[in-house]
Amino acid sequence: MRRLVVAALLLAALPGRAHGQDSTALVLQQARDLYERVELERALPLYRGVLSSSWRFEVTQAQRVEANLYLGAALLLLDARDSALVHFRAALERDAFADLDPSRFTPAQLEAFQAARQSVFAIGLRPVNAVRLDPRAGKMTFVIATTHAAAVRGEIRLAGQETSFPVFVGEIQGGGLREIEWDGVLPSGQLAPSGRYAFVLLARSRVGAPGGSTRVTDSTAAYFDVKQEYAALEDTLADLSSADLLPETYRASPAAGDLLKGLSVAVGALLLATVASDQDLGGAKGMATAVGALGVAVGVASFATRGRARPENVAANEQRRAGRSAANAEIRRRNAERLAQTVLLISPAAGRSN
Amino acid sequence: MIARRAVVLAALFLLLIGPRPARSQSPWLVSGRLALVEERVDAGFDLERFSGVGLGLEVERRLGSRFTIGLGGQGATLQPDASGDLDRRIGEAALNALMSMTPAWGFYGGLTVRAIANDAGRQRWLLGRIGAEVRPAFTGDRFRAIGRLGVIPISSVDGLSPSSLAFDGAAGLEYQQDRWALKLVYGLERFAFTSSTGARRDEQFSTLTFRGGIRLR
Numbered sequence: 001m002r003r004l005v006v007a008a009l010l011l012a013a014l015p016g017r018a019h020g021q022d023s024t025a026l027v028l029q030q031a032r033d034l035y036e037r038v039e040l041e042r043a044l045p046l047y048r049g050v051l052s053s054s055w056r057f058e059v060t061q062a063q064r065v066e067a068n069l070y071l072g073a074a075l076l077l078l079d080a081r082d083s084a085l086v087h088f089r090a091a092l093e094r095d096a097f098a099d100l101d102p103s104r105f106t107p108a109q110l111e112a113f114q115a116a117r118q119s120v121f122a123i124g125l126r127p128v129n130a131v132r133l134d135p136r137a138g139k140m141t142f143v144i145a146t147t148h149a150a151a152v153r154g155e156i157r158l159a160g161q162e163t164s165f166p167v168f169v170g171e172i173q174g175g176g177l178r179e180i181e182w183d184g185v186l187p188s189g190q191l192a193p194s195g196r197y198a199f200v201l202l203a204r205s206r207v208g209a210p211g212g213s214t215r216v217t218d219s220t221a222a223y224f225d226v227k228q229e230y231a232a233l234e235d236t237l238a239d240l241s242s243a244d245l246l247p248e249t250y251r252a253s254p255a256a257g258d259l260l261k262g263l264s265v266a267v268g269a270l271l272l273a274t275v276a277s278d279q280d281l282g283g284a285k286g287m288a289t290a291v292g293a294l295g296v297a298v299g300v301a302s303f304a305t306r307g308r309a310r311p312e313n314v315a316a317n318e319q320r321r322a323g324r325s326a327a328n329a330e331i332r333r334r335n336a337e338r339l340a341q342t343v344l345l346i347s348p349a350a351g352r353s354n
Numbered sequence: 355m356i357a358r359r360a361v362v363l364a365a366l367f368l369l370l371i372g373p374r375p376a377r378s379q380s381p382w383l384v385s386g387r388l389a390l391v392e393e394r395v396d397a398g399f400d401l402e403r404f405s406g407v408g409l410g411l412e413v414e415r416r417l418g419s420r421f422t423i424g425l426g427g428q429g430a431t432l433q434p435d436a437s438g439d440l441d442r443r444i445g446e447a448a449l450n451a452l453m454s455m456t457p458a459w460g461f462y463g464g465l466t467v468r469a470i471a472n473d474a475g476r477q478r479w480l481l482g483r484i485g486a487e488v489r490p491a492f493t494g495d496r497f498r499a500i501g502r503l504g505v506i507p508i509s510s511v512d513g514l515s516p517s518s519l520a521f522d523g524a525a526g527l528e529y530q531q532d533r534w535a536l537k538l539v540y541g542l543e544r545f546a547f548t549s550s551t552g553a554r555r556d557e558q559f560s561t562l563t564f565r566g567g568i569r570l571r
Contacts, residue, residue: 250493254493255493257493258492258493261490261492261499262492262499264499264501265499265500265501265525265526265527268501268523268525269525269526269540271525272523272524272525272540272542273540273542273560276521276523276542276544277542277544277558277560278394278396278544278556278558280396280401280556281394281395281396281401281556281558282394282401283542283560284392284540284542284560284562287390287392287540287560287561287562288525288540290538290540290562291525291526291527291538291539291540291562292525294527294538295499295525295526295527298492298497298527299492302492302493302497305493310494312494
């Protein structure tokens with residue numbers, strides 16, 4: 001007792017909060033050394049001190065679990081089985097992954113720990129690891145644990161949405177670890193879109209509610225972010241505007257202009273043959289008439305085509321539309337190829353519920 | 355003298371406004387010509403009229419987007435209307451240039467060397483002309499109307515003083531496809547010479563020319 005007080009005083013003398021965890025770790029290391037030397041009477045106070053509500057230093061979850069496990073193990077060696085079970089259960093309730101190393105603990109301790117597992121129900125879910133997931137070749141893994149046999153349902157929910165889909169529904173016989181894999185694909189067959197997701201684990205004990213166990217169901221969740229990564233996509237070509245297309249019919253006003261041009265040719269030829277020609281020599285009216293007649297014919301023919309379709313422009317426009325469609329199809333094909341190479345960047349996100 | 359000054363000024367004007375840089379060289383256009391040629395002459399005695407058919411060849415090349423030059427030749431045999439006159443043979447070579455200010459109009463100019471001969475003698479002509487040409491397109495750009503009017507400030511003819519009045523004009527139509535072009539043009543050249551004896555001599559050439567050409571790639 002005096003040594004415990006001395007140790008506590010020494011630890012209390014260490015300055016600052018930054019050393020809080022170090023202080024707890026120091027005491028736990030000291031306690032573990034004492035346990036290993038089977039100086040159980042000296043180790044017990046140290047573990048109890050760490051677990052005490054009056055412990056003034058910061059204690060992590062893992063340190064509490066370790067303290068409970070060693071305290072339980074030490075108590076069992078001191079023939080205090082019930083007390084040992086209490087501490088084993090406390091460790092398991094805090095961390096369903098808690099376990100005793102068979103190479104370092106006695107069969108009696110292991111048997112007691114198993115008994116504790118049967119008497120308490122807890123599930124655990126390891127944090128999601130950051131991973132680059134190629135849905136065509138790999139899978140990401142969720143590691144879960146239960147203290148004993150349980151019916152388990154693991155499902156993925158898109159954060160903020162009600163919909164979810166199961167990735168595992170089944171039994172975990174005897175408890176322990178289980179790995180659940182997910183390839184990043186939704187039940188629809190599509191890749192999971194970018195966003196925040198939660199892996200939700202629901203479990204029901206198959207052991208029931210034996211004495212000492214007050215809980216038969218448990219749930220926990222881990223959040224993670226999914227980000228799709230793919231090469232930049234190309235934009236498709238914009239629709240052809242009227243400025244990009246040729247007029248497909250002859251319009252009235254140009255047709256009237258064409259008629260005027262044809263008539264102008266005729267008038268010009270006749271003027272050359274009359275006004276411009278030497279009055280004494282006379283003009284070649286026959287030649288002028290021939291050209292004038294052709295001018296009028298072309299003008300009238302052009303005028304007559306107003307409102308009619310212009311097959312050459314229709315064909316040219318069809319060609320332009322076909323070219324655009326082909327270009328867009330090619331762009332879509334290249335985009336599809338790039339999307340097919342999409343990988344998912346998985347990263348743990350803040351948030352965890354039990 | 356005035357005529358030469360006009361030619362020089364016109365040449366300077368053409369150089370100043372200059373052709374635009376060529377974006378791409380257009381293909382050559384090689385054409386054959388079939389022409390009805392009519393010559394009317396009044397040398398103070400009576401109206402003499404000769405007519406016949408001429409054949410010719412012309413090569414054109416577009417330089418840049420505005421400038422087109424052409425070299426052509428034509429020969430024709432003209433028969434007189436009056437039975438007492440002799441047949442005339444006309445041969446000519448011409449170097450022409452057209453500078454388009456817009457697709458619808460431009461300026462033209464050219465030099466023509468012409469020889470007119472009959473069994474009794476031969477006369478040599480040298481003509482320099484300049485003028486304006488309009489070429490408005492019909493809808494679709496296949497057909498173009500052609501109208502031109504210009505002066506012939508250089509008119510040097512053996513045995514005659516330079517013409518006091520010399521001009522030319524034309525009206526017609528042109529049809530172009532990608533590879534070939536057709537043209538029908540009525541042209542007029544009118545001259546008023548003074549002979550060495552001081553007598554007035556009016557001459558007028560009228561032509562109805564059909565030209566068919568193909569573009570070389």
